[in-house]
Amino acid sequence: MKINERSKFIINELIKRNTYVTASEIADLLQVSIKTVTRQLVNVEKILNENDLILERKTSKGMQIIGTEEQRQKMLEQIQSNGLHEYSPVERQNIVLSHLLKSQEPIKLLTLAKLLNVTEATISNDLDKLETWIKKMNMNLVRKPGLGIYLEGLEKDIRKAIISHIYKNLHEKNILNVLNKQEKNIKLKSGTDKFLLDLVDKDIIQKVEKAITTVVERENYNLSINAFSGLVVHLTLAIQRLLKGEIIKIDTKFLTELKKKKEFDLAFKISEEIAKVFDIVVPEEESGFITMHLLGARNNYQEGTINNYDNFALIKIAKKIIAIAQEESGIFIAKKSKLLIGLVKHLGPAATRIKLNLEIRNPLLNEMKEKYPQWMKLAKKAAKPLEEKLGVNLPEAEIAYLAMHLGSTLEDASLQKARKYNVLVACPTGIGTSKLLASQLKQKFTNLNIVAIVSAININYEFYQNEGIDFIISTVEINEATIPVVIVNFMLDDKDIDNIIHQMQLLPDENSGEYHKDNKSLVEKLSELNLFGFYIKSILKNFFYQDMVNVNSKEELCSFVSIYLLKENISQILEADLKSREEKGSTIIKDLMLLHTKSKVIQNLTVGIIQLEKSLKINEKEISTVLILLVPDKVDEKALETMGVLSESIIENTNLLDILHQGSKAEIYLELEKIYTNYFKKKYKKVMEG
Structure with a gap:
């Protein structure tokens, strides 16, 4: 066979x-x-x-x-x-379609039949099945006996069809890597992949990617990865078609309207860079074409889009969508401001994409249909206000986006009534990665009660079992644990979330126990607050900053930090502790490295920032800023919690990363003061009222 x-x-x-x-x-x-x-x-x-x-x-x-x-x-x-290639009907039809989209000349049935080792009748039958999709793309399949078969349509529709065909068959998140064939671990898994890749010229796509990057960075314009990827593929195809004399046509009145948008300025600069790189003339219509994609790809709604919907109109539509979802599900979500804001931000670009008839892609469409059909069904009903406003039926990809917004909020709302799980969060030291993880867990799960953040190598299982801990979420393996453990990455991914949910499902419906602390006297509460104040004071007092540090490796960095902070006779101990922690894996968050450890030669909680003279490549990322977190070897949980506030803030405080990367010593210190002022206020309220 x-x-x-x-x-x-x-x-x-x-x-x-x-x-x-x-x-x-x-x-x-x-x-x-x-x-x-x-x-x-x-x-x-x-x-x-x-x-x-x-x-x-x-x-x-x-x-x-x-x-x-x-x-x-x-x-x-x-x-x-088994060396014989036998294509499935779907694979065979993809190859036939790839040839038709690429060719500017009629193709003989016999040519395709020989290529795929089938009869002409089989190819003809494949064409019958492809015709529905071709018509959906506003094109015609022309069959002329004696001459061959070819596609007939407007330039914009042919481009749209090529892009739709590529994205339908290649995974969205790896599109540029696959098309460039740059990553070693990406291999072509079938003959159909080869024909898909032949639709895009490798040399052109690499030059286009570089040209767009140059302009976007120079103009300081933010594009999401998907938007950037889509623009690169669109422009590559546009240039290939331009080189063959195929020019896109845009209605003059519509082009005039596009030229009023600020995105047109960026599009024009991209066109200029493209013209310079390829030594070609780029028509003004192509700048309009780029503008359309910039408008449709915007992450945040801004006034003056092509739809001319103001924020008030979008808020009205979003509220109607929420009202329908609430009525259909029976779950109260009308006061979820996060949902309303998210929908408003999404509806602006969505309306633009539909108005401009742009190809709408949702890489999670199939997953939503397979895993969450109930949310897709609900979103289809809830989409009516937007459909009525636009005068069109929303495509499945847009329905899936609405389902994602509504579904996550509805699930959170229903979970709030469900069982709560008491968990420990663990990492090698209990300082850095565990706090990063805890912050994400709070965002993803409303039914998790994080009782404590602990070191994975020093857990008092008997104590925590008595306190009703259901399971441990750890960034490292824990041997001989007597409480269930879920191993995750410190930056949660979808698989980690699935594993946590699976662990919840394994536990009985009733809580094994309820974690609570004994009632404390006023003296005890004041002592506890005094301890938190002491730790905060230690962090601020021992804060250090050093720029223009010249090191060539992670090992040299550990050595520098140790010698900078300690006397020569004990610095080697800290260096060994830092290296030992790094052997378990480096912690990198958005080009910021966390270098952290416990050490017996550290006397006080210590925080510092090091700016490197030249960047280091760690975990395939260029690192120029290092956040140092050091704690004594034997400290209580309150000390670890206080130190961990910084790690948690990196996830929750969007401005902190910029300040750590670019701020002066004084600016960073002021930010630390703000963070710990807010932390102490919250801690005061919790301790005094708890």
Whole structure:
């Protein structure tokens, strides 16, 4: 039996891992959608059954191959020796469409039939199936006996079709890496990928990416990764078409309106840079084309978009959407200001995209349809006010965006009535990464009560079991733990969130216990506040700042910090402690490095900032600013909590990172004072009222 390339890859991956693997993980490896993987599994299951193997599937766990070692090895040998390429109907149709979109000349049926090793009748049948999609793209499929087949349509529709075809089959988050073929771990997994990549000229896309980066950085204009990726792909195709003499046409009146937008200035500068790089004349219409994409990609609504909707109009629509969602779900969310603000920010660009008839992509569309059909159904009903205002039905991609906004708020609201879980957050020291993690957990889960932040190597299990701890969330492995542990990254990703939810589902519905502290006397409360004040004073008093530090490695950085802070006879101990902590993994947040540890030679809580003379490459990121957090080896939880406030603030305080990167010593110190003033006020209220 012939086995296509994707089936080979999936079978090989499942046998190699010999454990449960999710469709999402396979999709990431193949850079395709989950839907594509699910479709391929039908073929995979058939192949496995013919070889006396079973594809076992379990909800929330994934899938794995069941069979003897001998059967699995025999299957591996078969797929490795199977050198014949047999494309599935979907893969074959993708290849045919790629050729039609790329070619400016008619293509013979016989040419495509030979290429794909099928009959002309099969190709003709594939074309019948493609025709619906082609018409949806406002194009015609022309078949002329004796001459061949070709696509007929306006330049803007052909470009839109090419882009839609690429994004439909290549994973959104890796689009530029795949098209550039820059990352070593990205390989072409099937013949269809090759034909998709042939639609985009590699040399052109690299030059375009550089040209856009040059202008965007020079003009200090912010673009999201997806918006930047989309603009690069759009412009690359535009240049390829320009070089072939294909020019986009925009209505003169509409172009005049576009030229009034401030985005047109940036678009014009990008066009100038493109013209210089490629030594071509870029028509004004192309600047209008770029402007449309800048308008449609904006993350925040601003007045004066092409729709001319003011904030008041968008707020009215958003409130109507929320009212419908509330009525349909039975969950009260009308007073969720975060939801209203999020919807208003989204509706402006959404209306622009629809008005300008831009290609709307949502990389999570398939996942939303598969995992959250109830939110998609609800969002479809709630979208009516926007549809009535625009006079069109919203595409599925936009419905999915609304579902994401509404669904997360509705889930949070329903969780508030659900069981609360008492958890510990752990990292190697209990200083830096654990606080970063705790901050994100508070944002993601309303039903988690973080009882304490602890060091993973020193947990009093008996004490915390008695206090009703349900499980531990840790950034490192914990051996011989007597409380369930969920291992996550210090910067939470979707898989980590799924694992935490899975752990909640494993626990009984009733709380194992309720964490509470004994009632304290006034003297005890004042002593506790005095201790927090002492630790804050220690941090501010021992704050240090040093710029123009010249080091060539992480090891040299650890050595510099140790010698800078301590006498020579004990600095080596701190250096060893810092290096030991770094061996467990560096902590990098948006180009800021956290260098932190516990050490017996540190006497007081110490915070410092080091600005490097030249950047260091750590974890594939260029680092120029280092935040130092040091605590004595034996300190209580209150000291760790006080020090951890800074780590937590990096996630919650959007201005702090800028100040740490660019501020003077005095400016950074003032920011520390603000942070700890607010912290002490909250702590005072909690201790006195607790």
